[in-house]
Amino acid sequence: MKLHARFRPLARLLHWSMAVLIIAMLFIGAGMIGGAPERYSALLRVHKSIGITILLLAAIRLVYRLLHPAPALPADLPRLQRAAAFASQVLLYALMFALPMVGWAMLSAEGYPILIYGGLQLPPLMHADAMWYAHLRSLHSLLGYLLFFTVLLHLGAALFHGLIRRDGVLSSMASLRRP
Amino acid sequence: MPPSTPRSASPAPVLLKLAIIALVLLIFASAFGYAGGWLGSRGLTGSAMVDALQANADPHPGFRRNHAKGICVSGYFEGNGDGARLSSAEFFTATRAQVVGRLALAGGDPYVADDSVPVRSLALQLRLPDGQEWRTGMNDIPGFPVSTPQAFQELTEASHPDPQTGKPRPDAMKAFQARYPEAAAFGERLKASPRSSSFANDTYNGINAFVFVAADHRRHRVRWSMEPELPFAPRTAAAAEPAARDALFDDLLTRLDQGPLHWHLIVTVAAAGDASDRAAEPWPADRERIDVGRLTLTGASSEPQGSCRDIVYDPLVLPSGIEASDDPLLSARSSAYAVSYRRRAGEPPGDSAINDRKAGSAP
Ligand code: HEM
Ligand code: HEM
Ligand code: HEM
Numbered sequence: 001m002k003l004h005a006r007f008r009p010l011a012r013l014l015h016w017s018m019a020v021l022i023i024a025m026l027f028i029g030a031g032m033i034g035g036a037p038e039r040y041s042a043l044l045r046v047h048k049s050i051g052i053t054i055l056l057l058a059a060i061r062l063v064y065r066l067l068h069p070a071p072a073l074p075a076d077l078p079r080l081q082r083a084a085a086f087a088s089q090v091l092l093y094a095l096m097f098a099l100p101m102v103g104w105a106m107l108s109a110e111g112y113p114i115l116i117y118g119g120l121q122l123p124p125l126m127h128a129d130a131m132w133y134a135h136l137r138s139l140h141s142l143l144g145y146l147l148f149f150t151v152l153l154h155l156g157a158a159l160f161h162g163l164i165r166r167d168g169v170l171s172s173m174a175s176l177r178r179p
Numbered sequence: 180m181p182p183s184t185p186r187s188a189s190p191a192p193v194l195l196k197l198a199i200i201a202l203v204l205l206i207f208a209s210a211f212g213y214a215g216g217w218l219g220s221r222g223l224t225g226s227a228m229v230d231a232l233q234a235n236a237d238p239h240p241g242f243r244r245n246h247a248k249g250i251c252v253s254g255y256f257e258g259n260g261d262g263a264r265l266s267s268a269e270f271f272t273a274t275r276a277q278v279v280g281r282l283a284l285a286g287g288d289p290y291v292a293d294d295s296v297p298v299r300s301l302a303l304q305l306r307l308p309d310g311q312e313w314r315t316g317m318n319d320i321p322g323f324p325v326s327t328p329q330a331f332q333e334l335t336e337a338s339h340p341d342p343q344t345g346k347p348r349p350d351a352m353k354a355f356q357a358r359y360p361e362a363a364a365f366g367e368r369l370k371a372s373p374r375s376s377s378f379a380n381d382t383y384n385g386i387n388a389f390v391f392v393a394a395d396h397r398r399h400r401v402r403w404s405m406e407p408e409l410p411f412a413p414r415t416a417a418a419a420e421p422a423a424r425d426a427l428f429d430d431l432l433t434r435l436d437q438g439p440l441h442w443h444l445i446v447t448v449a450a451a452g453d454a455s456d457r458a459a460e461p462w463p464a465d466r467e468r469i470d471v472g473r474l475t476l477t478g479a480s481s482e483p484q485g486s487c488r489d490i491v492y493d494p495l496v497l498p499s500g501i502e503a504s505d506d507p508l509l510s511a512r513s514s515a516y517a518v519s520y521r522r523r524a525g526e527p528p529g530d531s532a533i534n535d536r537k538a539g540s541a542p
Contacts (some may be wrong), residue, residue: 027214034216037225037328037511041495041500041503044513110520111490113312119499130489134525148211156204163196 005071006172014061015173021054022096026148048103049116055100062093074167088154095147101125102143106136223332225514229522231335232515236287238373241529244519246300246316248291249283250428250533251485251539254439254476264448265399266391268500269307271471276305276313278474281432281487285318290532293427294418301383301405302492303474314496316382316512317405321372325363326457328511334362340426346493361459368461371397373413378431379440380409381472385514387494388455388504391446400504402462405442405474428533435479435539442474455504478539482531491520 007015020135025047032043070089073082104125107114111128115121162170212218220227232244239247252367255275262271270276284291302316325331337355341348356363375381385403392398418426434440448467454460480490495513497501503509 011534026211030211030215032224032514034214034224037222037223037514038507039510040225040514041510073450103371108264110524112493113310113496128489130524134521137521152204152208155207156200163200164193 006175006177007070008068010064010070011061011070012173012175014057014064018054018057018061019098021050021057022147023151025050025054026144026151029144039054042164048107048114049118051103052122054096055104058093058096058100061096065093071172073169074165077167088150088157091150092147092154095143095150099140099143099147102136102140106133106140109133109136110157140156220423223329225511225518228332228335228511229330230288230517231332231339232385232519234367235335235338235340239287239289239529240526241523242287242289243283243523244257244515246281246285246302247287247289248296248532249281249300249487250431250479250481250536251437251487252278252280252282252431252476252479253486254278254474254478256303256444256472256474258472259470261469262391262444263394263472265393265401265446265448265469267394267455268367268391268498269309269311270305270313270498271500274307276307278306278476279487279489279490280476281303281492282428282479284427289529292421292424294414294423297374299378299381299383299427300421301378301381302487302490304487304490304492304496307498311498312496313387313501314492314494315403315496316491316492316494317385317403319375319381319383320386321368321384321460322365322461323386324365325359325508326361326459327507330359330362331508331511333358350427360453361457365459366437373411376412376414376418376430377392377409377434378427379434380407380412382406383442386458387506387509388449388458390455390502390504391496392502394501400455402447402449404445404447406445408441408443417426425532428536429473432479432536432538435476439475439477439539441476443470444472444474446471447470456506476539479537481533483528483534484537488528489524491516493517504535 006012017165028043028047028050032040032047035043046096073085077085108124109128109129109132113121114124158170158173161167162174197198209218213221229244230327236247243249255278255401257275258268258269258271258273260272265271265418279299280303283300283302284293284296286296287301297320300316301319303314305313305315325334331356337348337351339348339351340346356366383405388400388402391400391401417423446469447462448469449455449462450466453462479485491515493516494509497503
C-alpha cells in the first residue's frame, strides 16, 4: 500500500525551512554554552532572533495544519507506529512553541531587555525573579535536548519510511512536486 | 515515483539500509555532541571560567562568583549633551536615567576584609523612561592585566592558593607574568597608583573598549571612566586594622546619610592605531577626553534589602548608539556572568556581610 498524497507546498515549505532553522538553533544553543566564550555574544544575538522567528512560523504552521489536515498515513501502517507518528508530531509542535516561549520568559525573569532583529525590544513575559530564572533556564536546556532527541527519532523514522518501507511517507513531505 | 513494490526486498539490503540509517543518526548526534562540548572539551568555556573563579574562594552559595562583597546604591545619571556628537544614545541628552548600582570588592569572598582587596568596583544599571537600558561594570584599577579570556583563565589559575598551606603561590604568578609581560607591566602600574580612602573618592574604569555610533552613523571607539567630584584622599594605615573589616561600606553609608555623591562620566576617544581589542594595552594619555554627564548616587541599602542583587551587570546590555567593540573579553564576560547568575539564582541567598543597613534616600 503506497501513499500518493502529499503535503501542500506551503506545508512543505514551512516544514523544511523550519527544520533548517530549528536544527541550526540546536547547534547554536549548544555551541554558545559548550564553545569558546569569545563567540558567545554573537551566537546569543542570532539565537534570540531566530528563536522568535521560529515562534512566529510555528503559529502560522499550526493554523495552516489545522485548516489543511495532513495526508492520511498508509492504511497498513501498524497501530503502534501510527500512534508514535502522531505523538511525535504533537511533541514536535509543542516544543516549537515551548522552546522560544521559555527562552523569552527566562530572559524576562532574568530582568534582561530582550532585543531582537538588531533593535526591536520585546516586552517581558513575567516579572524579574531569580528563582524563576533558575528553573526556566534549566527547563530551556532540558526542552532543547528533548527536542534534539525527538528530531533524531523523527529523522530516523523518516529514513525508515523512505528507505525500508518505501511507502511514500517520506516523499509526501520531501517531494518538490505539486500535491 | 517508481510503482510501489519492494516491501519484499531481500534481507541483506534491509540490513544495509538499517546500517545507513544508524550511521546518519550517529553522525547527526555526534555533531551535536561535539557542538555542545559533551564529546570532550573544545577548550575554554564560560562555565570553566566560573569554575576557576569559584575554586579561589570557599563556596559561598547565593553570592556572585566574583565581586561577592557589595552593597546596592541608587540615584540617577544626567547627560549634558556633549556625548551626542559621538553617540546617538539618549543617555547623553538631557533626559534623566534612573540608576540601580552596586559598589563591590573583587574576589569570591563575601566576608573579605575591605582593605585586603586591591580592586573595588562600581556597576551601574541605567534606565530611561522608554525602557532602554545600559549596564556597565567598572573597576578602580588602571587598566587590566590581560587581553584575552584564555589569559584571564591562566591568571585565575595562577591565583589559586596552595592547596596545602592556603597561601598564594608567588612562583605560579611569576610564571604567568613571564608568559604575559603585559600582566607584569600592569602589576607595576597598579603598585604605582595610590589607593583612595573611600568608595566615594575613587575613579572607576570601564576598561574594555566600546563603539559609540553617532546619529550620522560615524563610529568612534571609546573607553569610559567614572571620576569622582570629591578630591582624591589617600588610604590611611588604620584601614588595615582588624576592626576596619567593613570600613569602606560603613564610610559609604555615613557619607550618603550626609548627602548625595557625584561622579562624571569621562569618555576617552581612541585614535587610529589604538587597539580596541587588547584591554591590557593603555591608550596614550593625550587622547581626547570628554565629560558627557554626571552620576548622582543618593542612597544605599545592603544587598538583602536593596534591588541590585538579582541584576547581572552584563557589559553587553547596551542601548542603541553604543555597541560592543572587537574586545574578546566582552563576550567572555557576558558568558561568565550568565553562568554565575544561573548558579547563584538557583541557590538560597546568603547572609551578606553588610545587612539591614540603609542610607540616604534608598529605593
Ligand atoms: C526553537 C527555539 C529554540 C531552541 C531550539 C533553543 C535551544 C537552546 C539550546 C540547545 C540552548 C543551550 C542550552 C544548554 O546547553 O544549557 C539554549 C540556550 C539559551 N537560549 Fe535558546 N533556544 C530557542 C529559543 C530561544 C529564544 C526565543 C530565546 C530568547 C529570546 C532563547 C534564549 C536562550 C538563552 C538566553 C540561552 C542561554 C544563555 C546562557 O545561559 O548563557 N532561546 N537554547
Ligand atoms: C527540526 C527538525 C524537524 C521538525 C521540527 C519537524 C517537524 C515535523 C512535523 C511537525 C511534521 C508533521 C507535519 C506538519 O505538520 O508539518 C513533520 C512531518 C514530516 N517530516 Fe519533519 N521535522 C523536522 C525535520 C525533518 C527531517 C530532517 C526529515 C527527513 C529527513 C523530516 C521528514 C518528515 C516527513 C517525511 C514528514 C511526514 C510524516 C507524516 O506524514 O507523518 N522532518 N515534521
Ligand atoms: C574575561 C574576564 C572576566 C571574567 C571571567 C569575569 C568574571 C566575573 C564574574 C563571574 C562576575 C560575577 C557576575 C554576577 O554574578 O553577576 C564578575 C563581576 C564583575 N566584574 Fe568581571 N570578569 C571579567 C573581566 C572583567 C573586567 C575587564 C572588568 C572591568 C571593568 C570586570 C568588572 C566586573 C565588575 C565591576 C563586577 C561586579 C558587578 C557587580 O557588582 O555585580 N570584569 N566578573
